[in-house]
Amino acid sequence: MSAGEAEIVPFRVAVDEAVLVDLRERLVRTRWPQQVDDAGWGYGANLGYVQDLCRTWSTDYDWRATERRLNSFPQYTTVIDGVRLHFLHAVSPVPDARPLILMHGWPSSVLEFLDVIEPLTDPERHGARAADAFSVVVPSLPGYAWSEAPRSAGWHDGRIAAAFLEVMSRLGYERFYTQGGDWGAMISAELTRLAPQRIRGFHTSFLVTAGYQAEDEPLSPPEQRSEDARLRYNATERAYIALQSTKPDSLGFGLADSPAAQAAWIVEKLKKWTDNDGELESAVSRSSILDLLTTYWVTNTGASSARLYYETAAAGRMALLPPVRTPTSVAVFPAELNRVARRVAQRQYNIVRWTEMERGGHFPAWEQPAAFVADVRASFADGATGIGERA
Secondary structure, X not given: OOOOOOOEEEEOXXXXXXXXXXXXXXXXXXOOOOOOOOOOOOOOOOHHHHHHHXXXXXXXXXXXXXXXXXXXXXXXXXXXXXXXEEEEEEOOOOOOOEEEEEEOOOOOOHHHHHHHHHHHHOHHHHOOOHHHOEEEEEEOOOOOOOOOOXXXXXXXXXXXXXXXXXXXXXXXXXXXXXXXXXXXXXXXXHHHHHOOOOEEEEEEOOOOOOOOOHHHXXXXXXXXXXXXXXXXXXXXXXXXXXXXXXXXXXXXXXXXXXXXHHHHHHHHHHHHHOOOOXXXXXXXXXXXXXXXXXXXXXXXXXXXXXXXXXXXXXXXXOOOOOOEEEEEEEEEOOOOOOOOOHHHHOOOEEEEEEEEOOOOOOOHHHHOHHHHHHHHHHHOHHHOOOOOOEO
16 A cells, blocks of 8 residues: 555535535425325325425525534545545544544434534533543545445445544554444444454444344333334335345435435435434434435435445345454433344343433434433443553
8 A cells, every 4th residue: 555545635525506506406396296195204205394394405504504514623534445435533632532433324424423522522621521531533434425435346334344444543543442323333343343452342322133032032011112113113114225235226316316305215214213202303403404415415425325235235244243242332222223122132242331311213423412422421431541542
């Protein structure tokens, strides 16, 4: 590898105004589908909600404010394995702060973590101790937002984990903590398998397990309720996995051409996966939803992000992988998709902390940032007075 290939380059988000003008024009020209009366969300995305959201998107939404907020954090790119990867790197003002990588999944982005970066890096300004400080790295997954879409096949979760290990090495972090949900949880788990000596701890809200076994019967009433919910979810809500694992590029034509299609595809998942009491915007704000949609639109990453499902399935990695031996802290949010009992999860994870959270769903740093930060701090507190981890 040449010095140029290993270079870390400063980066700023700068969307051309013509892209935003085109977005607004496309929204105005949307040809809307028909829906049966009183469809609600049962058939998929609700027509009335998506129409109203897209009206706001076209007339009363300021992407430039979000762009400025993103650019208030140090951002960089670096080329690894032929792909230019984007990441935020917020160094704590506290000397010898511990390194922490935060990883999102689908349909998310680095925006998921914007509300937690400053409390994690500068805890004294947010009511905590200096010893709670982290230096935070937040990468965009390959094919998501400002990380380049791979042009070759084979970019599954394991390959991404290897690339992110290299990112941390280039930043000088020999040992570090990892946190992730959704794909970020799977990539974090793979980090612990690839380099167990480098990962000091793993925090997650998303568990991948074999589920309940015959020897687990009878299930307690709470276990039975969560299992019933999981079975209902698997029976009615997993069509997106089948599609994105087999024909992501067919879907991608619609996502690349119609912002309304991109909105409907993502918003349906947000509605189901957040802790929203029936009203999506009780969990996450309309402006933050539009921030996410605009990120996918202006980077044209609807298809390339979906392709991660295909690559991981094609590599045979959707099966249960070897157990995680790294000390693992689990935050159990009530609206999370993959809820199982600790006795089930500990077959697959070395669980050292298990916390039942009061509110929150699949995107905890976005939905419940204060609770997320508190649990990450408490989970990794055993290393709070440890030495710095930069090489």
